Each structure stands twice: as C-alpha cells, then as structure tokens.
Amino acid sequence: MIPSALSYTKAGTLDEALAAVAAGARPLAGGQSLVPMMRLRLAAPEGLVDLGGLAELVGICEDGDELAVGAMTTHRSVAADPQILASCHVVAQAASGVGSLVIRNRGTIGGSLGHADPHADLPAALLAAGGAVIVRSSRGERRIEADDLVTSYLTTSLASDELITQVRLPKGAARSAYAKFHRRAIDWSIVGVGVTIGSAGTRVAVTGVGDRPLRATGFEDVINAGGSLDEAVAQAGTGMSPLDDLDGSAEYKLHLVGVLARQAYTEASGR
Ligand SMILES: Cc1cc2nc3c(=O)[nH]c(=O)nc-3n(C[C@H](O)[C@H](O)[C@H](O)COP(=O)(O)OP(=O)(O)OC[C@H]3O[C@@H](n4cnc5c(N)ncnc54)[C@H](O)[C@@H]3O)c2cc1C
Secondary structure, three states: OOOOOOEEEEOOOHHHHHHHHHOOOEEEOOOOOHHHHHHOOOOOOOEEEEOOOOHHHOOEEEEOOEEEEEOOOEHHHHHHOHHHHHHEHHHHHHHHOOOOHHHHHHOEHHHHHHHOOOOOOHHHHHHHHOOEEEEEEOOEEEEEEHHHOEEEOOEEOOOOOOEEEEEEEEOOEOOEEEEEEOOOOOOOOOEEEEEEEEOOEEEEEEEOOOOOOEEOHHHHHHHHOOOOHHHHHHOOOOOOOOOOEOOEOHHHHHHHHHHHHHHHHHHHHOO
C-alpha cells in the first residue's frame, strides 16, 4: 500500500527538529515501525522530520553514575557497546534480540521508546534497569523515569512537541538479564522479561502482557523480602491480565512470565 501524501524535512540541527515537531511534524528515526505503519495507513502524519542527520543524537558516553545514550543510537550499536554490556547488560541483551540484523542496523533506542509498542523489548529492559529518558522541546528539557514513560498502547508521557534526545542507563545494573520468547528469530516477543539485581533490590519488568511494560511486583516483593526463587516465580504474573489472542491464551502467557523471570533472574545472578 502507498502512504498518503506528506511533507518531508531533514533536520540539520536539533533546534530545527524541535521547531518542526512543534509545528506538527512526526519525528522519523530508523523508520522500522513508523514506515510500516504509514504503508498500512495505520499512521498518516501530514509531515515527517527526519532525525537521521543529527550527529549529536548518536553515541554512548559515561556521565556520573549513568551512561548517556543518544536517542538515534541504533539497536546494533547498543547491543555491541562494551560499557552497556558491562554496566547495564539487560538493555544490551534486549537490543541484541530485536528483529533481524537489518532492523537492528536501522532501528534506534529512541524510536523504540517513542513508539512504545506493547510487545517491544527496549521499554521493558529500560524499566527493569530503572533508567530514564531526557526529552527536549523548545520550552526546555526534562527527565522522565522509565516507570512513567509508557502510559498506554503506543502512547508515552511525552508532550506532542517533545523529542527524546537521550536515554539514561544506570551503571549499577550490571547484574541483569533479558529473556524473550518468540517463535522465529525475527519475531517480536510474545512475552519478554528483564531482571536487574541492584543495590536497592531486584527490579523485574515484562513486555507482552498488557498495554505497556509492567513491573512484576509479585516476583519483586518475594525476592526482595528474602523469599525463594520458586516462591517468586509463582507470584511473577500477579496483577497481570494478558489477552487471549493468536499468540496464545492468557494462561499460557502467564506461564511464560514465570519461566522467563526464572531464566533472566538466574542469568542475572550469575553475572
Ligand atoms: C520485522 C520487524 C521486527 C521487529 N522486531 C522487534 C522486536 O523483536 N523487538 C522490538 O522491540 N522491536 C522490534 N521491531 C521494531 C524496531 O525495534 C524498531 O526499530 C522500533 O520499534 C522503532 O525504532 P525506529 O528507530 O525505527 O523508529 P521509527 O519507526 O522511526 O519511529 C517510531 C515512533 O517513534 C517516534 N520517534 C522516533 N524517534 C523519536 C524520538 N527521538 N523522540 C520521540 N519520538 C520518536 C516516531 O515519531 C514514531 O512514532 C521490529 C520491527 C520490524 C519491522
């Protein structure tokens, strides 16, 4: 299918991009989710502003006790980065399992978080890590914690004139892991679980069981109170109400939450 007519601008500076977004243009990052949605006419923006020329949005560096990852950094770069692998493994591992190599070469961490697909891996991994995003508009800059970022199906707490410029990853999330279940290598997660064992306790986040990534508070409460892994796994799906659909029944998905939480927790513990 051919997308509807639209205007296209390639931003030369971040200020140009912010002005275009404030004027109603939709940001275009790697195009791996937005372009397919436009071809299916599930999205019909009147204008696009391409962020692909903004070198300042690409790259990974240390900043205090966090890693600062530019929003236009690709999944492939995130997955291979030695600092992320060492300090916030759950995010690198989630990025390494996104789609195929072609998609990981184009798709970006900022695009994935901005898109907020309920089966996406990066929003759940960021939530498990306890990370955050930095967003900018012509009005200024603010920080949104991962717990507050995705509010509903394909919806974030960003205002319509805001862009994600940076993703902040805690360096204290080394003991972490991401486990996903999907049928073919290129497929999205049916269910994915990220676990971080940090100094403030264990955080567990799940994708594929709701309209947004969810904290597995049942699992967290048991483990953080000194309970056994078996007890925690038994509580992993507490409060989650996945849908029966073509991927499987709600019961099956809740079973996967427990299996993957055990897998990711065991892997994180050994790191
Ligand atoms: C076949 C296939 C398989 C896939 N498999 C997986 C998978 O297994 N797991 C997974 O997690 N994902 C998967 N994806 C999606 C992939 O991760 C995309 O890269 C990602 O969802 C969107 O990133 P993008 O850079 O391509 O963003 P785009 O498609 O360019 O944009 C996506 C949305 O985010 C907005 N946006 C982009 N950048 C910003 C920004 N800086 N600030 C605010 N909003 C922004 C856009 O306006 C748009 O609404 C798959 C995609 C395909 C086509």
